[in-house]
Amino acid sequence: MTCDQLAVVVDNDRIVDITPAAIEYGITLGVRRREAQKLCADLQVVLNDEELSVRRFSSVIEALESVTPRIEITTGGRCSFPTRGPSRYFGGDQALAQTVVERTVSVLSAMFETDEVPNHIYPKVGVADSRFVAALAATSETSSRIQVVVSGGSAAFLAPFPVDVLVAKESPLSEAHDLVDVFRRLGLKTLGDISSLPNQELVARFGSPGLLAKQLAQGIDSRASLLHSISNVVSEESEIDPPTDHVETAVFVAKAFADRICQQLAAEGLACVRILVEVETEHGEISSRLWRHERRFTPIDITDRVRWQLEGWWKSEMAPTGSLSLVRLVVNETIPDSGCQLGFWGEKTANDERAIRSFTRIQGLLGPDSVTLVQRGGGRRLANIEQKVPFVAANFDPNRVVNLPESTDAPWPGRLPVPLPIAVLTQAKKLEVVDDDGRLVRVSGRGHMERNPAYFKSECLGAHLIIGWGGPWFLDERWWDSAKKIRQARFQFLLDNDTSHLCVIENGQWWLEASYE
Amino acid sequence: MQNAPVGVPSLSDMPQISPPAILAQHRTLPVVDELAGLFTDGGIRQGSTIEVTGVAATSLASALTIAVSRFGGWVAAVGLPTFGPSAASDLGIKLSRWAFVDHPGDQAGVVIHALTAGVDLILVGPDVKLRSDHGRKIVARMRERGASVITVGKAALCNLRPDLRLRVTQAMWTGIELGHGRLTSRKVEIERLGRGADSNLRRELVWLPNKEGRLNAFDRKNKPVNLSQSPHRVSKRLFDIDESVCRAS
Numbered sequence: 001m002t003c004d005q006l007a008v009v010v011d012n013d014r015i016v017d018i019t020p021a022a023i024e025y026g027i028t029l030g031v032r033r034r035e036a037q038k039l040c041a042d043l044q045v046v047l048n049d050e051e052l053s054v055r056r057f058s059s060v061i062e063a064l065e066s067v068t069p070r071i072e073i074t075t076g077g078r079c080s081f082p083t084r085g086p087s088r089y090f091g092g093d094q095a096l097a098q099t100v101v102e103r104t105v106s107v108l109s110a111m112f113e114t115d116e117v118p119n120h121i122y123p124k125v126g127v128a129d130s131r132f133v134a135a136l137a138a139t140s141e142t143s144s145r146i147q148v149v150v151s152g153g154s155a156a157f158l159a160p161f162p163v164d165v166l167v168a169k170e171s172p173l174s175e176a177h178d179l180v181d182v183f184r185r186l187g188l189k190t191l192g193d194i195s196s197l198p199n200q201e202l203v204a205r206f207g208s209p210g211l212l213a214k215q216l217a218q219g220i221d222s223r224a225s226l227l228h229s230i231s232n233v234v235s236e237e238s239e240i241d242p243p244t245d246h247v248e249t250a251v252f253v254a255k256a257f258a259d260r261i262c263q264q265l266a267a268e269g270l271a272c273v274r275i276l277v278e279v280e281t282e283h284g285e286i287s288s289r290l291w292r293h294e295r296r297f298t299p300i301d302i303t304d305r306v307r308w309q310l311e312g313w314w315k316s317e318m319a320p321t322g323s324l325s326l327v328r329l330v331v332n333e334t335i336p337d338s339g340c341q342l343g344f345w346g347e348k349t350a351n352d353e354r355a356i357r358s359f360t361r362i363q364g365l366l367g368p369d370s371v372t373l374v375q376r377g378g379g380r381r382l383a384n385i386e387q388k389v390p391f392v393a394a395n396f397d398p399n400r401v402v403n404l405p406e407s408t409d410a411p412w413p414g415r416l417p418v419p420l421p422i423a424v425l426t427q428a429k430k431l432e433v434v435d436d437d438g439r440l441v442r443v444s445g446r447g448h449m450e451r452n453p454a455y456f457k458s459e460c461l462g463a464h465l466i467i468g469w470g471g472p473w474f475l476d477e478r479w480w481d482s483a484k485k486i487r488q489a490r491f492q493f494l495l496d497n498d499t500s501h502l503c504v505i506e507n508g509q510w511w512l513e514a515s516y517e
Numbered sequence: 518m519q520n521a522p523v524g525v526p527s528l529s530d531m532p533q534i535s536p537p538a539i540l541a542q543h544r545t546l547p548v549v550d551e552l553a554g555l556f557t558d559g560g561i562r563q564g565s566t567i568e569v570t571g572v573a574a575t576s577l578a579s580a581l582t583i584a585v586s587r588f589g590g591w592v593a594a595v596g597l598p599t600f601g602p603s604a605a606s607d608l609g610i611k612l613s614r615w616a617f618v619d620h621p622g623d624q625a626g627v628v629i630h631a632l633t634a635g636v637d638l639i640l641v642g643p644d645v646k647l648r649s650d651h652g653r654k655i656v657a658r659m660r661e662r663g664a665s666v667i668t669v670g671k672a673a674l675c676n677l678r679p680d681l682r683l684r685v686t687q688a689m690w691t692g693i694e695l696g697h698g699r700l701t702s703r704k705v706e707i708e709r710l711g712r713g714a715d716s717n718l719r720r721e722l723v724w725l726p727n728k729e730g731r732l733n734a735f736d737r738k739n740k741p742v743n744l745s746q747s748p749h750r751v752s753k754r755l756f757d758i759d760e761s762v763c764r765a766s
Contacts, residue, residue, distance in 0.1 A: 351591065358631045422575045424600075492693060498688045500693075
């Protein structure tokens with residue numbers, strides 16, 4: 001098919017691609033097939049065949065693999081890669097982009113057997129700080145086919161773009177049509193308008209998607225900063241025995257893997273955005289490709305990628321000589337699954353958005369530190385175990401991990417035994433513990449007590465008879481550091497009014513630290 | 518009813534064609550089985566105020582939030598700067614669904630008012646003072662939004678009128694003696710006093726906490742029982758499932 005034919009590509013009853021000749025009839029992207037046919041009766045409709053386009057695209061990928069090995073394929077016709085290493089090698093972003101264009105053009109001209117690659121399939125390259133900006137730079141209507149956005153210049157580059165680009169195919173917000181609609185009606189026409197809004201108000205009004213929109217508009221790759229390291233790399237591999245020549249057999253194996261991987265990630269609250277698919281034949285030939293998804297891979301998406309890769313490999317010039325013997329899937333980039341789905345017990349996400357909004361409101365009243373959340377670390381003293389961190393609506397994750405795993409799992413000899421006290425004083429209060437004759441109870445350096453505690457006197461709690469006590473338990477922390485060292489003995493006291501308290505003695509002074517209320 | 522025009526059903530048909538009305542008193546926030554006996558409706562009525570007093574008031578108040586925080590609801594603690602989250606987490610609450618406003622100062626009324634729109638349960642500390650007109654406004658808003666308030670300490674002190682009073686009448690620690698042992702578990706007796714349908718006195722015995730720091734029902738043989746093994750507690754299984762979800766995430 002050539003560019004002067006009247007044709008459109010249709011996916012899901014919507015136009016996704018148009019030939020230049022058809023554009024002249026007024027057909028635009030995104031309209032329904034019927035509407036397009038109404039405008040132009042003898043329009044040729046081609047169904048979108050992702051598999052075919054990926055297969056055709058794989059020869060471009062092969063050519064680009066001589067530039068960098070880490071190419072991530074998003075769809076047939078679109079790929080991305082980190083430029084830091086290759087651009088240093090090729091002498092700058094511009095030179096790298098030039099190389100990419102040259103190699104792609106040589107492949108395309110071989111494929112179409114022409115010297116002159118037609119304009120509409122000429123490769124376009126964008127280089128920028130984040131993937132979203134680079135994609136925009138590559139697809140934007142400019143005279144040059146290579147557009148390099150200087151480092152740090154993303155916000156300025158993005159400012160004139162209309163808000164509609166937020167729902168473009170390569171954007172993480174591509175499903176948030178409602179949000180963009182509201183932006184437009186509020187008079188926020190360009191990305192520059194959005195990035196000038198204050199964070200707090202944006203979150204209060206639109207919740208987390210609003211903030212993501214702002215981050216995109218500023219050229220901040222928020223998703224990159226949220227990258228989670230998976231506790232143990234999620235990967236699945238299996239040998240196919242006996243080796244098979246049928247692509248579908250391998251795809252079937254991969255489907256089971258994909259289900260398992262997605263399940264495992266969901267249990268950790270994560271979603272996969274980049275996956276490595278590797279297939280090996282019994283002759284040791286390997287096909288290995290990185291696939292990227294802008295939002296998240298579902299098991300079906302993963303299976304599709306495996307099929308495309310295998311079909312492409314099978315029908316390429318470098319087709320394997322042996323039968324397939326091994327399939328391997330490795331998830332190598334994930335993001336927190338921020339609730340594209342409803343919660344387990346109903347609308348959890350709506351619930352969270354409501355709570356976030358009211359917390360933001362209180363922060364507006366009392367200041368940013370007024371609303372706190374708990375973060376638990378490890379330690380021997382309660383003050384170390386429990387830390388309150390200010391609530392920040394901007395990077396709030398309702399399913400965040402409260403217990404810092406490295407430090408809470410570690411053994412802390414000498415830590416408080418469970419049950420723990422539920423009322424922990426922020427500032428320890430002085431108190432006196434005396435024996436039957438009114439003499440102060442002391443503990444020697446070796447843990448020896450000359451007198452038994454009998455009465456408990458404190459300003460806030462009054463004087464009480466001690467009816468049970470346990471201790472002393474010693475705490476000797478940081479003895480090597482004269483400024484921070486702590487040497488104290490802990491006691492538990494049960495008083496005659498049924499209250500119980502955790503007290504410490506340090507340098508002969510008694511302190512009330514916490515109560516078991 | 519023969520004169521009724523076509524299309525208008527007789528009154529007796531109404532229950533079949535209209536969805537059953539849910540009265541405010543039937544909308545409840547979940548409470549774990551161990552404490553459900555204290556509530557006539559089996560849970561905390563939405564929009565109600567509960568006063569928790571006595572020795573183990575803070576523990577009891579946080580035990581009341583266990584089910585809400587685990588089932589995806591939000592809990593906020595206002596004016597409870599001494600609250601020890603670790604102990605509460607051992608009791609079974611899900612800390613990731615708790616937020617704290619430690620020092621609301623003289624803005625307490627506005628803070629609680631704002632929270633009623635966003636969270637399901639609000640714990641109010643003993644030092645929080647509300648003006649009487651604030652108290653009324655908050656109660657009206659709680660009814661509208663379905664949020665409930667638990668006051669740790671006397672509710673009257675912050676100008677709220679409790680619908681339900683829970684008082685820890687007895688607390689007995691085990692494991693500690695004069696000079697040996699340590700605090701291991703506490704048996705508490707909780708007494709319920711309410712208004713209207715809740716006006717009959719109810720008592721419940723629980724371990725708060727037991728040896729592992731958890732909330733546990735108390736059986737008369739003076740032993741903490743493992744609820745998941747007792748057959749008559751069917752709804753407990755829901756809770757178990759949720760626990761495994763929590764552990765996995």
